[in-house]
Each structure stands twice: as C-alpha cells, then as structure tokens.
Amino acid sequence: MNNVILEMKGITKEFPGVKALKGVDFRVIDGKVMALLGENGAGKSTLMKILTGVYQRTSGEMYYRGEKVEFRNSKESQDKGIAIIHQDLNLISNLTIGENIFLGREPVNKFHKINWKKLFNDSRKLLEQLGVNEDPGGLLGELSLGKQQMVEIAKALSINARVIIMDEPTDSLTHKETLKLFEVIRQLKKEGRSIVYISHKLKEVFEICDYATVLRDGMFIAENSTKELTEDKIVELMVGRKLGQQFPRIEVKGGETALEVKGLKNRYLNNVSFKVNKGEILGVSGLMGAGRTELAKTIFGAIKKEGGEIIIDGKKIDIKSPEEGINEGISYVSEDRKENGLFLGLSVKKNMSISALKSLSKALWKIDGKEEESICLNFVKDMSIKTPSIEQMIKNLSGGNQQKVAIAKSLATNPKVLILDEPTRGVDVGAKKEIYDIINRFKKQGMAIIMISSEITEILGMSDRIMVMHGGEIMGIIDGGEATQEKIMGCAFGIKGVQS
Amino acid sequence: MKVLSSKKILKYQYVVGLILFLVIISIMNPRFLTLSNFLNVFRQISLNSIIAAGMTFVILTGGIDLSVGSTLAISGAIAASMIASGVNVGIAFFAALAVGALIGTFNGFVISKGRVPAFIATLATMTLVRGYTLVYTQGKPISTGYEKSAEAFAKIGEGYLFGIPVPIYITAIIFALSFYILKYTRLGRYIYALGGNEEATFLSGINTNKVKIYVYTISGIFAALAGIIITSRLSSAQPQAGSGYELDAIAAVVLGGTSPSGGVGGVIGTIIGALIIGILNNALNLMDVSSYYQLLAKGVVILVAVLLDRKNK
Numbered sequence: 020m021n022n023v024i025l026e027m028k029g030i031t032k033e034f035p036g037v038k039a040l041k042g043v044d045f046r047v048i049d050g051k052v053m054a055l056l057g058e059n060g061a062g063k064s065t066l067m068k069i070l071t072g073v074y075q076r077t078s079g080e081m082y083y084r085g086e087k088v089e090f091r092n093s094k095e096s097q098d099k100g101i102a103i104i105h106q107d108l109n110l111i112s113n114l115t116i117g118e119n120i121f122l123g124r125e126p127v128n129k130f131h132k133i134n135w136k137k138l139f140n141d142s143r144k145l146l147e148q149l150g151v152n153e154d155p156g157g158l159l160g161e162l163s164l165g166k167q168q169m170v171e172i173a174k175a176l177s178i179n180a181r182v183i184i185m186d187e188p189t190d191s192l193t194h195k196e197t198l199k200l201f202e203v204i205r206q207l208k209k210e211g212r213s214i215v216y217i218s219h220k221l222k223e224v225f226e227i228c229d230y231a232t233v234l235r236d237g238m239f240i241a242e243n244s245t246k247e248l249t250e251d252k253i254v255e256l257m258v259g260r261k262l263g264q265q266f267p268r269i270e271v272k273g274g275e276t277a278l279e280v281k282g283l284k285n286r287y288l289n290n291v292s293f294k295v296n297k298g299e300i301l302g303v304s305g306l307m308g309a310g311r312t313e314l315a316k317t318i319f320g321a322i323k324k325e326g327g328e329i330i331i332d333g334k335k336i337d338i339k340s341p342e343e344g345i346n347e348g349i350s351y352v353s354e355d356r357k358e359n360g361l362f363l364g365l366s367v368k369k370n371m372s373i374s375a376l377k378s379l380s381k382a383l384w385k386i387d388g389k390e391e392e393s394i395c396l397n398f399v400k401d402m403s404i405k406t407p408s409i410e411q412m413i414k415n416l417s418g419g420n421q422q423k424v425a426i427a428k429s430l431a432t433n434p435k436v437l438i439l440d441e442p443t444r445g446v447d448v449g450a451k452k453e454i455y456d457i458i459n460r461f462k463k464q465g466m467a468i469i470m471i472s473s474e475i476t477e478i479l480g481m482s483d484r485i486m487v488m489h490g491g492e493i494m495g496i497i498d499g500g501e502a503t504q505e506k507i508m509g510c511a512f513g514i515k516g517v518q519s
Numbered sequence: 520m521k522v523l524s525s526k527k528i529l530k531y532q533y534v535v536g537l538i539l540f541l542v543i544i545s546i547m548n549p550r551f552l553t554l555s556n557f558l559n560v561f562r563q564i565s566l567n568s569i570i571a572a573g574m575t576f577v578i579l580t581g582g583i584d585l586s587v588g589s590t591l592a593i594s595g596a597i598a599a600s601m602i603a604s605g606v607n608v609g610i611a612f613f614a615a616l617a618v619g620a621l622i623g624t625f626n627g628f629v630i631s632k633g634r635v636p637a638f639i640a641t642l643a644t645m646t647l648v649r650g651y652t653l654v655y656t657q658g659k660p661i662s663t664g665y666e667k668s669a670e671a672f673a674k675i676g677e678g679y680l681f682g683i684p685v686p687i688y689i690t691a692i693i694f695a696l697s698f699y700i701l702k703y704t705r706l707g708r709y710i711y712a713l714g715g716n717e718e719a720t721f722l723s724g725i726n727t728n729k730v731k732i733y734v735y736t737i738s739g740i741f742a743a744l745a746g747i748i749i750t751s752r753l754s755s756a757q758p759q760a761g762s763g764y765e766l767d768a769i770a771a772v773v774l775g776g777t778s779p780s781g782g783v784g785g786v787i788g789t790i791i792g793a794l795i796i797g798i799l800n801n802a803l804n805l806m807d808v809s810s811y812y813q814l815l816a817k818g819v820v821i822l823v824a825v826l827l828d829r830k831n832k
Binding site: 319321340341342344345346351353358359360361362363364365369372373374376380384385386388428432 | 703705718722723726782
C-alpha cells in the first residue's frame with residue numbers, strides 16, 4: 020500500500036444526547052481516491068466536519084503528512100491543504116468566476132487594492148488546467164452546475180490542496196458533466212493529490228475510487244480496495260444485512276385513465292400529451308433541464324399553462340394554483356424537500372397535515388386536533404417513520420424519514436394522481452427500499468403515480484411505462500418491459516423513440 | 520404536571536427575566552409593587568400591546584407593517600368626527616375598525632399581488648395615510664364633542680369595570696383571540712408555514728396571497744382599535760397620534776422572541792415584550808429618571824435581550 024497522507028484514529032464525537040461517531044478510523048492514501056460510504060446518518064458528514072475543523076472531536080487523533088494535527092476551524096485545515104467541496108456548492112452567483120475562486124484570498128497590493136489582473140490571470144490558468152474554457156470575468160451564476168463544480172475544484176487548486184473532499188459531487192450533474200468530472204479527478208490523482216469521494220451512487224464508486232471506507236451508525240465497518248468489493252457487498256456492509264429485491268415492481272391489472280394531458284404548452288413545455296392510468300406508475304426520465312419538474316408543476320398548478328388541456332377522470336379541469344390542483348386530486352412531492360418541500364422549523368405533525376387542514380377544520384377554522392393526531396400517527400406507523408414523536412422537529416429526522424413525511428404530507432390530501440419528483444434523492448439505501456414499497460402500496464390501491472427520477476435503475480425497476488423528455492418535449496414513451504438503459508438514454512439525448 | 524426540562528426553561532427565559540426585573544425594581548422602589556401602579560402599567564401598555572399583537576401576525580409571516588401608527592391616527596380621527604356629529608358609538612366604533620381593515624387589506628394586496636417588499640409597501644402607506652390624516656383633520660385635533668354618544672365613547676378608554684380599566688379588558692380579549700387564531704386555526708398554521716418557507720407553503724396548496732392579506736388586515740384592525748382607545752381617552756383625535764408607535768410594536772414583538780425573519784414566535788412572547796418595555800418606563804418614571812435616559816435604557820434592553828436570544832439559538 021502507498022503512503023498514507025492523512026489518518027484519523029479512533030475518532031469519537033458526542034453531541035448532547037447523541038454519540039455521532041464511535042471510534043472511527045479513516046485514512047486517505049497519497050494520490051488515490053478514497054470513497055467514504057454509508058447510509059444517511061452513518062456519520063460521514065460529521066467525520067468530514069471534524070477533518071476540516073468545523074467540529075471538534077471528543078476524542079481520537081489525527082495525523083496529516085506524518086504530523087499530529089489539530090484544526091480549530093476550517094481556515095486552519097485549508098491552510099494545511101485540505102479542501103472540501105460541498106454538495107450544494109458554496110459559491111456566490113452574482114460575483115465573477117475569478118472572484119469566487121479567490122474569495123477571501125484576493126491578491127492585493129500594499130494599499131489593499133485588489134490586483135484584478137493577477138486574480139483573473141491566475142483564475143484563467145487554474146480553469147485551463149481543468150480544461151474549462153470560460154472567461155474568469157464572467158458571472159458565476161451564468162455557468163452550468165457542472166462548470167460551477169469545476170470552479171469549486173479550481174478554488175481547491177488555488178490553495179494548492181493536497182486532499183480534496185467531494186461530497187456527492189455528481190448529484191446535480193448531467194452524464195456528460197460527470198464523465199468530465201471523472202477525467203479531472205484522474206488528472207488530480209496524477210498530480211499527486213488525494214480525493215475523498217462521498218457518494219450514494221455505487222456505480223461511480225467503482226468507476227473512480229481506488230479504496231472505500233464504509234461507516235454504519237457512527238462506527239467504522241470496513242476499508243477495502245474497490246477491486247475486492249462488489250455493489251452487493253458494499254450495500255451489505257452499509258446496511259448490515261442483505262437486501263432483498265431492490266425494486267419489487269408489482270403488476271396491477273390495467274385501470275382506466277386517471278389523468279390525461281393534451282398539448283400542454285408554456286415557456287418550459289412544448290406540446291406535451293400523455294395519459295396515466297389508475298394503478299399505474301409512469302416513470303419520467305430525462306436529463307437536467309429536460310422540463311420534467313416543470314411538467315409536474317404545470318400539471319399541479321404551480322406554473323401557468325399557456326395552452327393545452329388537463330383531464331382528470333374524464334373531466335376537463337382548469338387548475339391555476341397548487342391549491343386548486345390539490346382540490347382536483349393532484350398532489351406533488353417536490354424534488355428538494357429542504358428547499359421547498361418541508362418546513363424544517365415545524366414538527367412532523369404540522370408538516371404532515373398542512374396540505375390537508377381544510378378537511379380537518381370545522382367552524383371558525385379550528386383544527387380538529389385529535390383527528391389530526393390520529394391521521395399523523397397512522398402515517399408514522401404505516402410508513403415506519405422513525406421519530407420519537409409526531410411533535411419532533413422535522414429537521415432532526417434523517418433524510419429518508421424526512422422524505423417519508425414529505426410523501427405522507429401529499430398522501431394526506433387523498434390524491435387521485437400523485438406526482439413524485441426524485442422521491443429517493445439523498446435517501447440512503449435501506450430507506451429507498453421502504454419508499455419503493457410505500458409507492459407500490461398506493462399503486463395497488465389504484466392511485467395513478469407519476470415518478471420523475473434521474474436514477475435510471477429506479478425508473479427501470481419501478482415504472483410500468485417510461486416517458487422520456489428532452490427540451491420540454493416528450494421523446495418517447497417506452498413500455499416498462501421493453502425499456503433498457505440504452506433506449507432511455509437515447510431518448511434523453513434527443514433521439515425520438517417509439518410512441519406507444 | 521410535567522417537570523420543566525432545561526430547554527423549556529430556556530424558552531421561558533423572558534418570564535424569568537421579567538420576574539427578576541420585577542423583584543429588583545420593587546426592592547428599589549416600594550411604590551412599584553402596588554395594585555394601583557400595576558393597573559397603571561397595564562393600561563399604559565395596552566395601546567402598544569394591541570398594536571404589537573397585530574404586528575406579531577405580520578412578523579410571523581416574515582413581513583413588517585410600518586403603517587400601524589398612521590392607521591391609528593386616521594381611525595381615531597374618523598371615530599372622533601363621527602362621535603362629534605352624534606353618531607351612535609357602536610357605528611363609529613365599527614366604522615373606525617373598518618377603516619383599519621381597509622388599510623390593512625390594501626397593504627396585503629400591494630405586498631402579495633403587487634409583489635412589493637412589505638417594508639416599502641407599508642412605508643408608502645404609512646406616509647400616505649399620515650398625509651390623508653393631516654388633510655382630514657386640517658392638522659388640528661378633532662374633539663369628540665359634547666353629544667350624548669361622546670360620553671359613552673369616553674368609557675372605552677377611560678372607563679372602569681370592577682375597578683379595572685376597560686382597555687385592559689380589551690387587551691386581554693385581543694390577546695386571547697390572537698393566541699387562539701395562531702394556535703388552533705388553519706390560518707394560524709398557515710402563518711407559521713408561510714414565515715418558515717414561502718415556496719413550500721405555496722406548493723403545499725395554500726393560497727399564500729390570501730394569508731398575507733389576512734395578516735395585514737388583522738394588523739390594520741388592531742391598530743384601528745388602538746386608535747379608538749387613545750381617542751376615547753383623550754376625548755379628541757390628534758393628527759400626529761401614533762407617530763413612532765410602529766417601532767415600539769416591533770420592539771415588543773422582537774423582544775418577545777418572535778423571529779424577525781418569520782416562522783417562530785407568538786403573542787405570549789409579545790405581551791411579555793410589551794410588559795418589559797412598559798415596566799421599564801414605569802420604573803424609571805418612579806425613580807425620576809429623565810425621559811431622555813429612559814429612551815437610552817430602552818434601547819439597551821432591547822439590544823441585550825435580542826443578543827441573548829441569538830446566543831440561545
């Protein structure tokens with residue numbers, strides 16, 4: 020084995036009432052990519068926060084380049100050459116690319132005037148190093164997410180980082196951008212830099228990582244060369260048990276049409292028409308920017324439609340707001356539960372019932388507290404949501420449980436059509452399976468389900484039919500049985516498929 | 520009864536602070552701890568409390584209402600001129616409230632449908648309504664006159680019921696009502712949701728525009744009610760009445776722990792906030808501290824309390 024550049028030994032971190040890390044060992048090998056894997060809540064982010072000095076450990080030791088180190092804040096770790104690239108990039112969109120790269124470390128003359136020429140020249144050199152042809156004087160906000168990620172990497176290079184931590188770096192990247200990122204990672208390795216790669220996408224781990232460390236429940240489980248691992252093995256290490264069939268697609272006898280969309284048009288959509296039946300899951304696939312979320316929001320009433328018809332149960336309806344959408348039996352679970360799906364400062368109960376309060380309030384708009392509580396308790400039991408009580412703040416729940424609450428919130432409105440936008444994003448493997456089971460349960464009850472997802476395996480495994488979008492248009496609707504990854508990707512990249 | 524956890528105690532830090540404050544003042548000045556002085560304090564804070572209750576609704580949604588002081592003035596002026604011309608007290612009372620509601624609804628429309636930031640929108644209404652008040656009153660006080668209804672009208676601000684001033688009853692009713700709305704009704708839930716995450720509220724199928732219009736309307740009505748009380752107490756409406764009251768109300772709300780960015784807090788905190796300000800004024804008065812220093816002390820108390828609150832979060 021090569022040189023160990025960074026080693027954390029027996030790291031323990033206690034928060035009031037919780038032991039987040041229990042004696043974790045973690046190593047980074049010089050010039051290699053180390054995957055850090057584990058379910059949500061396994062302690063990955065806590066460990067990285069300790070490594071970068073954001074948190075202070077309760078006990079344990081850290082060695083970096085042969086020295087015992089102590090980082091009291093993130094600046095100290097940065098100065099030593101440890102950089103972290105967060106999942107939701109830490110960039111400022113109304114500043115230029117160059118300003119972002121050197122934010123807080125701008126080159127200045129002795130009168131503290133910023134040396135713009137040097138700043139932009141240095142930025143250009145760094146970007147070229149990464150194969151990005153962008154003017155560093157351009158606004159960051161005008162870059163694609165993939166390129167913004169490159170700016171973050173340039174920032175890491177600008178402090179000459181030896182260890183770069185990437186937290187879910189491909190989460191919002193297109194396939195092409197992901198490949199480009201991998202190229203850059205390989206180049207960084209050649210330059211002798213080490214990468215810590217945190218991801219939920221196991222395929223990527225095998226493609227780009229040399230080693231993998233698995234955590235579970237705040238404990239170190241294993242460190243292995245990826246050559247000696249398989250996907251199944253990793254999943255088993257992460258969840259501590261063998262998983263059954265991941266995608267239990269169930270067959271439901273064809274029902275009648277629940278939702279029909281005809282020629283839907285607005286600035287995001289071009290003449291979109293399709294049908295969903297009762298008891299059917301229609302998967303919606305496509306690349307970022309294909310118009311999938313916009314389609315969902317247009318049907319739901321959150322985005323204005325400029326043409327076309329929406330028909331539910333044979334009745335043409337006119338929806339102008341989510342309020343009307345819910346009244347007509349459409350419910351939408353947003354793709355970003357933290358940003359616009361849940362109320363992080365409110366309790367599990369208040370989150371779950373918010374969309375259904377109309378049916379829960381009598382005279383004077385008083386909410387029927389008992390009824391509300393019993394409905395919420397039912398969902399908690401039904402979906403096995405792990406929470407100490409329904410009065411618990413939602414922000415204290417794990418990602419998977421938060422997502423279940425988000426789904427329960429939609430289900431509480433008794434929808435005929437349920438639109439799920441990225442239902443398992445940022446959810447760990449074990450909870451994913453539970454969410455699939457929940458979706459299937461409602462499918463069996465005859466709900467029409469539209470499931471938007473960027474995970475092809477999920478789309479393939481769950482959908483009865485798969486609709487692929489590109490540039491606001493439907494490129495093809497493929498039968499679940501005949502769908503393959505190639506067919507879907509073909510359509511997603513704009514090659515027309517078979518309309519069925 | 521459940522034992523209070525340390526977290527719960529933190530939540531009631533204001534109550535603890537208030538009690539501590541009371542003890543210190545009563546040791547320093549024996550006149551402070553008398554029933555008559557207390558009734559005095561409560562009556563003095565009733566105006567600010569009622570306005571602050573309305574302000575709490577607005578701030579909980581993440582908004583602000585700067586127009587309450589002007590609303591108070593115009594509502595009072597309209598009530599006074601109606602009473603002076605012999606209109607029935609009930610009609611004058613509800614007409615004044617309707618004026619407040621109208622101004623609030625207008626604010627709500629401009630902010631929600633017009634997408635104007637609340638600060639700017641209510642700053643404009645504040646100026647506009649003050650201007651209209653000056654035009655309406657010709658810049659002179661309007662006396663409630665000597666008609667029969669004037670006598671009845673005076674009871675609202677000046678009267679006693681079982682030895683307790685009427686404004687205290689009104690304040691209590693307003694706070695009970697506000698508490699009920701915020702805690703037990705759909706509107707209350709929507710207000711907290713809106714302040715917590717507007718986009719999520721919209722996507723949850725809630726008409727966010729309507730909620731905004733409601734909270735500004737409530738704020739307008741409460742400000743008008745304060746206008747009626749002060750006009751009744753003075754037997755006349757002053758064109759400059761209520762100037763700067765918006766700031767006292769905001770201070771009481773924020774002092775009471777309601778987050779200025781919305782979503783967290785409530786009216787219980789607000790009444791405590793208003794009490795702290797009221798008692799501070801009263802205590803400094805009893806100790807013959809000049810009003811210039813009183814302002815200074817008020818500023819320091821607000822700053823320290825808010826800083827402590829930040830630290831706890």
